[in-house]
Amino acid sequence: MRLVDAHCHLEDEAFDGDREEVIQRALKTGVVAMLTSSLDREGALKALGIAREHKGTVFLCIGFDPTIDDEAEVEAVMQLARELAEKGEVVAIGEVGLDYYWVRSEEARSRQVARFKEWIRLASELGLPLVVHSRSAGKYAVQVLLKEGYDRVLMHAFDGRVGWALKGVREGGFYFSIPTSVVRSQQKRKLAKVIPLENLMVETDSPVLGPERGARNEPANLPLAVEAIASIKGLTVEEVAEATYQNALELFRLRGLP
Numbered sequence: 453m454r455l456v457d458a459h460c461h462l463e464d465e466a467f468d469g470d471r472e473e474v475i476q477r478a479l480k481t482g483v484v485a486m487l488t489s490s491l492d493r494e495g496a497l498k499a500l501g502i503a504r505e506h507k508g509t510v511f512l513c514i515g516f517d518p519t520i521d522d523e524a525e526v527e528a529v530m531q532l533a534r535e536l537a538e539k540g541e542v543v544a545i546g547e548v549g550l551d552y553y554w555v556r557s558e559e560a561r562s563r564q565v566a567r568f569k570e571w572i573r574l575a576s577e578l579g580l581p582l583v584v585h586s587r588s589a590g591k592y593a594v595q596v597l598l599k600e601g602y603d604r605v606l607m608h609a610f611d612g613r614v615g616w617a618l619k620g621v622r623e624g625g626f627y628f629s630i631p632t633s634v635v636r637s638q639q640k641r642k643l644a645k646v647i648p649l650e651n652l653m654v655e656t657d658s659p660v661l662g663p664e665r666g667a668r669n670e671p672a673n674l675p676l677a678v679e680a681i682a683s684i685k686g687l688t689v690e691e692v693a694e695a696t697y698q699n700a701l702e703l704f705r706l707r708g709l710p
């Protein structure tokens with residue numbers, strides 16, 4: 453079995469004490485690639501260091517936490533993304549998107565939408581796929597993406613209605629990655645059931661969204677998501693593993709994998 457963790461945060465300080473062991477444990481369970489998504493400038497530089505040390509295993513996605521309202525920092529991260537994309541060191545823009553769980557005011561939400569569009573344009577300019585965060589804003593994120601016409605999209609840990617997810621699949625060809633929390637979340641089980649295998653990936657979102665609420669998650673837990681999806685869809689673990697692996701290869705154009 454070979455697996456791609458389509459979304460995690462290896463640069464998170466939760467891994468500062470044992471990052472190397474965490475990566476090695478993942479490799480032992482069949483996780484051959486981990487896409488680490490940074491959330492600010494400092495995180496991007498730290499994630500870059502990890503990706504450089506683990507070339508062909510850890511891949512860098514550069515994004516920005518939508519709850520941080522800081523134009524100068526956004527500009528700096530976009531500039532960094534351009535420089536690194538030119539050198540072929542970035543596989544995606546993300547995670548970026550909308551967070552209506554933490555951000556409640558209409559004014560701040562409309563600034564998020566405007567910035568999200570800027571990130572979509574940057575991804576398009578750089579020819580990179582997008583990894584989208586859409587907490588409590590699934591419907592709005594899908595609407596913005598369809599309106600902008602961007603179709604190289606991974607919706608990560610989507611928490612919206614399955615109807616909106618299916619609209620993303622049918623009209624945009626979006627991919628959806630199911631996190632390890634699928635083992636305990638009814639909403640994620642529903643999502644795993646309706647999204648076609650051709651549009652599925654798996655993720656851990658480490659250090660969060662683990663099989664056990666509140667406990668640190670790590671990429672080595674990824675097979676738990678694959679097993680849960682296989683049982684929900686009535687498929688074999690190998691079928692889910694191989695399809696999600698191929699989908700990740702296709703969207704992110706990963707190189708040097710087994």
Ligand SMILES: [Zn+2]
Pocket residue numbers: 459460461489547657
């Ligand atoms: Zn994340």
